Amino acid sequence: MSASLISFAYIAAAVCFILGLxxxxxxxxxxxxxxxxxxxxxIAVVVALLDKQILSYEYILAGILIGALLGTLxxxxxxxxxxxxxxxxxxxxxxxASLLVGWAALATLLASGGAVPPFTRASVxxxxxxxxxxxxxxLLAYGKLSEILPGRPFVYPGQRVVNGLIVLAVLACxxxxxxxxxxxxxxxxxxxxxxxxGIMFVLPIGGGDMPVVIALLNSFSGVAAAxxxxxxxxxxxxxxxxxxxxxxIILTTIMCKAMNRSLANVLFSGFGAVRSAANGPAVERGEVxxxxxxxxxxxxxxxxxxxxxxxxxxxxxxAQHAVRELQxxxxxxxxxxxxxxxxxxxxxxxxxxxxxxxxxxxYDLLLEMEQVNPRMDSFDVAVVxxxxxxxxxxxxxxxxxxxxxxxxxxxxxARTVFVLKRSMASGFAGIDNPLFFKDxxxxxxxxxxxxxxxxxxxxx
Amino acid sequence: xxxxxxxxxxxxxxxLGFELINKVPSTxxxxxxxxxxxxxxxxxxxxxxxxxxxxxxxxxxxxxxAVILASINVVGGYLVTDRMLAMFKRKDGDKK
Numbered sequence: 001m002s003a004s005l006i007s008f009a010y011i012a013a014a015v016c017f018i019l020g021l022x023x024x025x026x027x028x029x030x031x032x033x034x035x036x037x038x039x040x041x042x043i044a045v046v047v048a049l050l051d052k053q054i055l056s057y058e059y060i061l062a063g064i065l066i067g068a069l070l071g072t073l074x075x076x077x078x079x080x081x082x083x084x085x086x087x088x089x090x091x092x093x094x095x096x097a098s099l100l101v102g103w104a105a106l107a108t109l110l111a112s113g114g115a116v117p118p119f120t121r122a123s124v125x126x127x128x129x130x131x132x133x134x135x136x137x138x139l140l141a142y143g144k145l146s147e148i149l150p151g152r153p154f155v156y157p158g159q160r161v162v163n164g165l166i167v168l169a170v171l172a173c174x175x176x177x178x179x180x181x182x183x184x185x186x187x188x189x190x191x192x193x194x195x196x197x198g199i200m201f202v203l204p205i206g207g208g209d210m211p212v213v214i215a216l217l218n219s220f221s222g223v224a225a226a227x228x229x230x231x232x233x234x235x236x237x238x239x240x241x242x243x244x245x246x247x248x249i250i251l252t253t254i255m256c257k258a259m260n261r262s263l264a265n266v267l268f269s270g271f272g273a274v275r276s277a278a279n280g281p282a283v284e285r286g287e288v289x290x291x292x293x294x295x296x297x298x299x300x301x302x303x304x305x306x307x308x309x310x311x312x313x314x315x316x317x318x319a320q321h322a323v324r325e326l327q328x329x330x331x332x333x334x335x336x337x338x339x340x341x342x343x344x345x346x347x348x349x350x351x352x353x354x355x356x357x358x359x360x361x362x363y364d365l366l367l368e369m370e371q372v373n374p375r376m377d378s379f380d381v382a383v384v385x386x387x388x389x390x391x392x393x394x395x396x397x398x399x400x401x402x403x404x405x406x407x408x409x410x411x412x413x414a415r416t417v418f419v420l421k422r423s424m425a426s427g428f429a430g431i432d433n434p435l436f437f438k439d440x441x442x443x444x445x446x447x448x449x450x451x452x453x454x455x456x457x458x459x460x
Numbered sequence: 461x462x463x464x465x466x467x468x469x470x471x472x473x474x475x476l477g478f479e480l481i482n483k484v485p486s487t488x489x490x491x492x493x494x495x496x497x498x499x500x501x502x503x504x505x506x507x508x509x510x511x512x513x514x515x516x517x518x519x520x521x522x523x524x525x526a527v528i529l530a531s532i533n534v535v536g537g538y539l540v541t542d543r544m545l546a547m548f549k550r551k552d553g554d555k556k
Binding site for chain 2: 017018020021022024025026027028030031033034035037038041044045048049051053054055056057059060062063064066067068070071072074075076078080083084086087090091093094096097098100101103104105107108111112119214215218221222224225226228229230231232233234235236237238239240241242243244245246247248249250251254341343348349350351353354357358360362363364366368
């Protein structure tokens with residue numbers, strides 16, 4: 001296949017990626033968009049295989065076969081609730097692949113005896129650094145999300161100093177590598193530092209901040225692919241990689257805005273850990289008013305409009321099917337029953353939406369924060385399930401609160417609020433939630449799935 | 461010149477990416493992430509060239525490892541995204 005023909009095929013693949021991403025922007029076309037994007041990938045791979053620079057196929061075919069098999073198994077077998085960690089893991093593999101491609105590009109150039117131009121050196125270094133960081137960062141995120149590792153932020157005294165030293169070491173290593181790319185010691189050092197940096201980067205981030213870091217790591221794996229593209233002079237890698245890099249950055253920004261915090265604050269403040277100490281002045285606590293499932297049933301039965309506000313606790317309790325059943329029963333009773341989804345509810349962007357989609361909740365019943373808040377006063381009942389910070393009125397009322405200014409779903413403005421909660425322990429952020437003490441709030445303590453089951457039984 | 465050209469492509473693609481993604485509703489954030497994550501597996505193309513090239517042996521080994529990893533990323537990423545999107549339904553129940 002001639003070089004120009006290959007180039008044209010790469011353009012076709014790039015068009016598929018671009019249109020595919022565009023179609024991913026609407027629920028009705030998203031599936032087609034994903035298929036189109038996969039088609040683009042298929043074209044690119046076939047064309048790359050026909051390139052006459054490829055001399056032997058044994059390694060390649062074995063590699064593709066193994067990878068495709070593992071990928072298929074993982075994608076088919078993983079439980080839908082384990083989706084966040086699965087995406088993180090795939091992302092990590094992509095990052096490591098880009099690291100290896102950058103490294104291999106350098107090895108090939110050095111072996112051919114030619115000089116390595118500075119631009120290529122910088123690209124190789126970037127692909128190693130960003131790819132390695134995306135790899136270990138994603139692995140750690142995988143560990144935290146799958147609860148193999150504790151999900152809380154991990155902070156220790158002098159963390160910033162240590163991280164600062166690592167960054168300095170990276171800069172020094174970059175300088176040495178640029179000066180002498182043939183010295184493989186600098187290469188190994190770069191790989192090691194990149195892997196270490198990924199761990200140190202994700203370590204202090206946890207819990208409710210995970211959506212931000214997942215989106216950011218997604219962006220990194222794209223940028224790493226683009227850097228590998230610079231290293232080997234392949235335009236398709238650059239285009240596809242930078243598309244992904246840009247989309248990841250946008251998601252990151254959306255997540256940060258939804259928490260009213262800057263990216264730097266999310267990355268470096270070790271939020272939840274620091275926060276419980278700086279709790280602000282004691283909130284004047286009222287009395288917590290528990291309610292039985294039976295009494296809750298009478299209120300729900302009389303309601304003509306109900307809004308359900310899910311949080312990470314819904315995923316933990318695996319209560320998505322139970323909540324769907326309750327929603328259908330309410331609907332059958334002539335009650336308007338909708339869901340209100342906060343952008344950072346859960347552990348990854350859009351987590352609640354996927355969880356509820358699995359339970360067959362139609363996506364047009366899922367309302368965004370901006371759609372729900374203006375009409376919150378008109379809801380008879382707001383049912384908060386496993387959510388805490390995203391409905392915390394302290395964000396509006398208490399100026400000294402660490403989450404002051406964060407946009408929330410204003411559940412407290414509904415006529416009655418039910419909070420399904422395991423116990424009175426504070427949420428991830430470790431701050432008091434005045435919502436629990438409001439006059440119109442009733443607490444339903446216990447496992448969310450069981451409580452929902454009791455409510456459903458009461459309707460029978 | 462070469463570097464400047466590649467840089468131009470990069471900058472344009474980043475801007476295009478911003479424009480494309482900006483309007484995605486939050487319902488689709490997870491599929492968007494996993495779908496774009498599959499696209500970042502494009503590094504597979506670079507891995508193929510390294511694994512299939514003649515010399516040196518070390519590049520072949522690194523390339524082959526990269527082919528395996530990138531294939532997992534690509535195949536797994538697209539399948540998982542498709543599985544998720546297959547679940548998104550409208551009120552009237554038609555699968556979209």
